[in-house]
Amino acid sequence: MTTVSMTVNGKAVSSDVEDRTLLVDFIREQLRLTGTHVGCDTSQCGACVVHVNGTAMKSCTMLAVSANDADITTIEGVANDDLHPMQKAFNDNHGLQCGFCTPGMIMSGIDMVNRYKAEGKKLDETAIRHELEGNICRCTGYHNIVKSISQAAGEM
Amino acid sequence: MHNTTYHKARNAADAASLLSGAEDGTLLAGGQTLIPTMKARLAAPTDLVDVSGASDMRGIIVSGNRVTIGAATTHAEVAGSSEIRAVCPSICDLAANIGDPAVRNRGTIGGSVANNDPAADYPAAMLALGATIQTNTREIAADEFFTGMFDTALDEGEIITGVSFTAPAKGAYAKFPNPASRYAMCGVFVASGDAGTRVAITGAGSDGVFRATDMEAALNSNFSASALDGLSVDAANMLSDIHGDSAYRANLVKVMAKRAVTGAG
Ligand SMILES: Cc1cc2nc3c(=O)[nH]c(=O)nc-3n(C[C@H](O)[C@H](O)[C@H](O)COP(=O)(O)OP(=O)(O)OC[C@H]3O[C@@H](n4cnc5c(N)ncnc54)[C@H](O)[C@@H]3O)c2cc1C
Ligand code: FES
Ligand code: FES
Numbered sequence: 501m502t503t504v505s506m507t508v509n510g511k512a513v514s515s516d517v518e519d520r521t522l523l524v525d526f527i528r529e530q531l532r533l534t535g536t537h538v539g540c541d542t543s544q545c546g547a548c549v550v551h552v553n554g555t556a557m558k559s560c561t562m563l564a565v566s567a568n569d570a571d572i573t574t575i576e577g578v579a580n581d582d583l584h585p586m587q588k589a590f591n592d593n594h595g596l597q598c599g600f601c602t603p604g605m606i607m608s609g610i611d612m613v614n615r616y617k618a619e620g621k622k623l624d625e626t627a628i629r630h631e632l633e634g635n636i637c638r639c640t641g642y643h644n645i646v647k648s649i650s651q652a653a654g655e656m
Numbered sequence: 657m658h659n660t661t662y663h664k665a666r667n668a669a670d671a672a673s674l675l676s677g678a679e680d681g682t683l684l685a686g687g688q689t690l691i692p693t694m695k696a697r698l699a700a701p702t703d704l705v706d707v708s709g710a711s712d713m714r715g716i717i718v719s720g721n722r723v724t725i726g727a728a729t730t731h732a733e734v735a736g737s738s739e740i741r742a743v744c745p746s747i748c749d750l751a752a753n754i755g756d757p758a759v760r761n762r763g764t765i766g767g768s769v770a771n772n773d774p775a776a777d778y779p780a781a782m783l784a785l786g787a788t789i790q791t792n793t794r795e796i797a798a799d800e801f802f803t804g805m806f807d808t809a810l811d812e813g814e815i816i817t818g819v820s821f822t823a824p825a826k827g828a829y830a831k832f833p834n835p836a837s838r839y840a841m842c843g844v845f846v847a848s849g850d851a852g853t854r855v856a857i858t859g860a861g862s863d864g865v866f867r868a869t870d871m872e873a874a875l876n877s878n879f880s881a882s883a884l885d886g887l888s889v890d891a892a893n894m895l896s897d898i899h900g901d902s903a904y905r906a907n908l909v910k911v912m913a914k915r916a917v918t919g920a921g
Binding site: 518 | 657658659660661662684687688691692695696704706708732756757758759761762837838
């Protein structure tokens with residue numbers, strides 16, 4: 501067991517975990533933040549994407565102990581009183597059906613918009629599709645997800 | 657995942673001593689290969705020594721056209737390095753197409769090179785660029801380093817600290833990604849400079865990354881895609897799996913090699 505401390509959605513948390521505990525299990529089972537999903541065993545689906553110190557990472561492919569002292573944002577932490585522009589865009593554009601992939605899509609979407617803005621690059625449709633390579637959706641066919649991210653990119 | 661004991665190494669020497677003190681310890685870098693392997697219980701190290709924050713294994717140094725990349729440098733950092741892009745854009749483009757953004761934010765060049773997955777991208781770059789793999793005990797030429805599928809010249813407990821190479825006058829990497837996994841079905845890195853042309857192929861060979869010396873000879877006398885027209889690739893040395901049989905891969909090697917040569921200009 502190791503004591504880990506981190507900031508999750510602006511709140512300091514600290515807990516004893518087994519060293520093998522995945523960050524996603526820590527988030528879901530200890531912190532009870534179940535918006536972050538687990539969709540695969542193979543690190544491919546992206547349902548578990550969270551932001552670690554501001555960058556998108558797969559919380560299923562990282563140990564909680566590796567995130568000691570980190571600043572984590574999960575899907576529960578992106579809205580203020582209103583929905584985040586990315587959440588609103590998914591709502592406006594019917595960017596989800598069952599919604600299982602959506603938390604990961606939103607976290608990846610926010611990350612790509614922030615990164616392209618910081619680098620002064622244009623996030624066009626081709627770029628969005630390339631950036632979404634690590635997020636799998638079994639329902640939508642991606643088209644409305646791309647539209648959603650595109651709308652949010654204009655509003656963020 | 658079986659239980660394990662986690663250690664965070666401050667630097668390479670610290671990592672070496674933590675490893676030697678462990679019963680069955682393994683280095684953990686970005687974890688993008690090792691954690692899925694442990695989750696599948698295909699690996700169960702008693703101890704994990706995390707080198708992702710090892711101070712002397714991180715960062716990028718470009719001096720003239722000599723490039724040195726610390727082993728714990730992430731794919732995203734290589735992809736986004738304007739210093740490397742100024743002298744060797746091909747390796748930045750390669751890094752920008754490994755897996756997906758979240759994988760690139762954690763996966764490292766040292767982990768990729770150490771793992772020597774037969775479908776990984778960096779081994780092709782290292783071999784074509786004639787890179788030197790630096791470890792905590794010695795320097796190993798890429799030609800001696802990659803010794804077969806998932807196999808390298810690293811000794812037990814040896815730690816890659818960085819890689820270095822001279823940027824070629826011309827270079828390009830052409831990858832045909834598996835549409836599901838994004839790993840290379842075939843990836844060809846072509847590098848051409850004062851020392852001649854080197855062509856390295858990943859994803860396709862049945863024994864991992866290899867140099868195509870017949871292509872190198874043809875390109876040394878005429879650096880153009882058409883110089884490869886008359887060559888054939890022996891399907892007997894190619895991987896064959898549900899994604900593509902060996903004849904398909906043999907054809908793909910030639911197609912991607914021509915694209916890489918065209919890309920290198
Ligand atoms: C969804 C997905 C898609 C991917 N797609 C691609 C792709 O398209 N192309 C590609 O090339 N790769 C791909 N990868 C693999 C990715 O690039 C990994 O990051 C890389 O193979 C391993 O690097 P790592 O830092 O994550 O190493 P780890 O997983 O931490 O370690 C891998 C192995 O290397 C050893 N090791 C790590 N660092 C060192 C060191 N400094 N010295 C000695 N040994 C060391 C470890 O002990 C372990 O055995 C993908 C991975 C995922 C999950
Ligand atoms: S649950 Fe993390 S990638 Fe699928
Ligand atoms: S909306 Fe169902 S998986 Fe994407």
